[in-house]
Amino acid sequence: MTLPNHGANPHHLFKSLGINPPDRIIDFSENVNPFGPPESIQTNWHKFKPFMMGYPDPLGEPFRTAVAEYHNISPDSIFVANGAAEIFSLLAQKYRGKRAIIVHPTFSEYETTLKARNVEIVNLHMTEIVTGEYPIDEIKMHMHQADVLYLCTPNNPTGTLPTRKVLIDLVAYAKKTNCDIVLDEAFIDFISEQSSLISDINFCHLIIVRSMTKMYAMPGLRLGYMVTAPSIVKEIQQLAPHWNVNRIAAEIGSLVLKDEEYRQKTILHSQNMLLDMSAFLKSKGCEVTQSQANFLLFKLQHPNSEFFQYFLRQGLVLRHTENFHGLDGRWYRIGMKTAEDMEILKKELTVWFEAR
Structure with a gap:
């Protein structure tokens, strides 16, 4: 079994594990701004075409x-x-x-x-x-x-x-x-x-x-x-x-680089999602890093080899840590997404924890 060395490659991941991708996939393995690119890019796109x-x-x-x-x-x-x-x-x-x-x-x-x-x-x-x-x-x-x-x-x-x-x-x-x-x-x-x-x-x-x-x-x-x-x-x-x-x-x-409002909006959202998810995971007995970025790392209180693939089958892609020295797959990384996506993940995590 070969897992991708980077996040943001869910289809390779599903193929590597022989899992049929569900219709809905939320990729928590990548750490890109969930708001998408600044609106100014779309507004000014016509100005960029001549540069080709x-x-x-x-x-x-x-x-x-x-x-x-x-x-x-x-x-x-x-x-x-x-x-x-x-x-x-x-x-x-x-x-x-x-x-x-x-x-x-x-x-x-x-x-x-x-x-x-x-x-x-x-x-x-x-x-x-x-x-x-x-x-x-x-x-x-x-x-x-x-x-x-x-x-x-x-x-x-x-x-x-x-x-x-x-x-x-x-x-x-x-x-x-x-x-x-x-x-x-x-x-x-x-x-x-x-x-x-x-x-x-x-x-x-x-x-x-x-x-x-x-x-x-x-x-x-x-x-x-x-x-x-x-x-x-x-x-x-x-x-x-x-x-x-x-x-x-x-x-x-x-x-x-001129869009300070976009940056501040992103920082506020990321920090709010980070605090909320960190508190949630700790309440479930998980060990959670003191992250300041737009992602966090956590470890289950009771390691379970089925955890990662269970969430894949639900269409929720976490970041494995098989290729990180000192983590060896025991930890999982979650990128902060929209509030709606984070709630979906929390609900599925609750289902997992309550069943075990």
């Missing part, structure tokens, strides 16, 4: 300038990419044949891309899954011999976020040990920009990766960006293919 006739800007304009204005930083510190996935592939080229630290459980793409470039990986593990506590002393010890440390903030799949004090301390230690830090902030939008390190950190050894996929519900467009020192931006630009970001994506990206 011309080549895109090689630096990803006008999106790069929009990102610079959004974060109040220099455009020279920004690299625009065909999704965050492209950035991780390019970073793996940068660190080819070197040594990287990964703290598990976390996004599997770091390990996949680094291994493909013969990067030696030092695998460390959180000391506590529920709180997302890092083994700071162990991390610092390995930073002396490593070239880069990968951290996901907030972490995928736990949703936990280290304190700003912890992160700033690690960034300072990175300068001392000459070890870069890659911060994956793909889900920071669902908390607040005040939680990001973009605004007030010297980028000497810090690389921050951002995605436009999750908050703005546009995974098909492929758009992301990296914020770091200009010297690292130039290095990555030399590794990237020319015209790596299409013009329509760049135009749409620059447009949606």
